[in-house]
Amino acid sequence: MLRVIVQVIQRDLLLAVRQKADVLNTLFFFVVVVTMVPLGIGPEPNQLRAIAPGVVWVAALLAAILSLARLFANDYVDGTLEQMLLSSEPLPLIVLGKAAAHWLVTGLPLTIMSIVFGVVFDLGVTETGVMVASLLLGTPVLSLIGAVGAALTLGLRGGGVLTSLLVLPLYIPVLIFGSGAVGAAASGVSYAAYLLLLGAFLLFAAVLTPWAVSLALRISVE
Amino acid sequence: MNTVSASPRVGLFWFSSPQTFFPLAGRMIPLFAALAIGLGLVGLYIAFFVAPTDATQGESYRIIFIHVPAAWMSMFLYVVMAFWAAVGLVFNTRLSSMMATAIAPTGALMTFLALWTGALWGRPTWGAYWVWDARLTSELILLFLYLGFIALQAAIDDPRRADKAGAVLALVGVVNIPIIYFSVQWWNTLHQGASVSITRAPSMATTMLWGMLIMALAFWMYSIAAVLHRVRSIIVARERRAEWIRELLAEGRLK
DSSP, X not given: OHHHHHHHHHHHHHHHHHTHHHHHHHHHHHHHHHHHHHHHHOOOHHHHXXXXXXXXHHHHHHHHHHHHHHHHHHHHHHTHHHHHHHSSSOHHXXXXXXXXXXXXXXXXXXXXXXXXXXXXXXXXXXXXXXXXXXXXXXXXXXXXXXXXXXXXXXXXXXXXXXXXXXXXXXXXXXXXXXXXXXXXXXXXXXXXXXXXXXXXXXXXXXXXXXXXXHHHHHHHHO | OOOOOSSOOOSTTGGGSHHHHHXXXXXXXXXXHHHXXXXXXXXXXXXXXXXXXXXXXXXXXXXXXXXXXXXXXXXXXXXXXXXXXXXXXXXXXXXXXXXXXXHHHHHHHHHHHHHHHHHHHHHHHHSOSOOXXXXXXXXXXXXXXXXXXXXXXXXXXXXXXXXXXXXXXXHHHHHHHHHHHHHHHHHHHHSOOOOOOSOSOOOOOHHHXXXXXXXXXXXXXXXXXXXXXXXXXXXHHHSTTSHHXXXXXXXXXXX
């Protein structure tokens, strides 16, 4: 069972390594969006420190959305996806592997990059640590929920914008508790509850979304 | 269904065929429309002439008779839509999916109406058209969910695929709504921004409550009539090549 997941992850990672531009573009987008905010708001340090968690999280959401198109589209075009649907291995497991690979090439780099933003926005060590932890727990949820949207809009015209429209409202709880954790750490309140809730979302999404994605894929490819 | 009898038997699935449902819906629309108008007139009469002026908010509170029923319907209709979508997905009944598609615009309308009247009510009472209150924010997100459902179905040309994809989205949405609602509520209590609260329930005069309940019933009847009307249009659009539609057309009975 684990073997299927590992193989799918290996394959997708190999594909990502061969097309480095895709991965780097998402990361670059994340950096550029976060950089735009001080330019738009002004360089006042206290203000920037206050909005930093929200800015980083919203940018992470947008970057995740943008990278969703890549999740199934290439496999759909070259026919690999049909082979996956026909495979005797359980489809939810394959989907789980694909979502994990997607997180490894988008969510994880963003999380690492956010350390730099912790420094740039002059957050403390604890706040930066909490931000990294919240992103570590939250970005896999973005990949999992996003996979539902990507599967539903597979092969549709204007799929990219449509995916954002479908998926962004569903991202709201992750956004609230992700940036809330950093906000709580900044104001000296306990942030454990936020991280626990993010962990709960992750488990919940990991159990349920692969089934929804599988169903959506079968509908879209049918 | 274990046995398929040769003679048409009115059972659970009898009206699940568009052909049998179409005339039934046609007969029910005038009934529910009349009920909507009648109850609406009674409700509005109570709202404007019977219900007393509110002690703290004056006359501006009277928009509650539109606002609260619209908000109730907006939430209720999403659940009903998800229910029919799920039935359509599980039993593969075309009519159930058509019902879900027909409910979505009415639900979105109710959500928009609740937001709009809420803004008009908020201006005189709170001094702002919009505050980031938990209820307002959740209602706005509900509008996004409706619009997402409508947009997804509009983007798919094949009606059967649109039905199923919409059903998956509606079900994912229905699982998410409680999570979104509670997270927005928690978010709101932690950001102590909005100093106003609409959760403090004022002791309501009995006539006000009656007016509101009657208006809610009127909205309910209107929704049923509007949805049935829309589902009839969808049936005609999708089944236009079916023999029975052609017969109705030939007889001039398709208005």
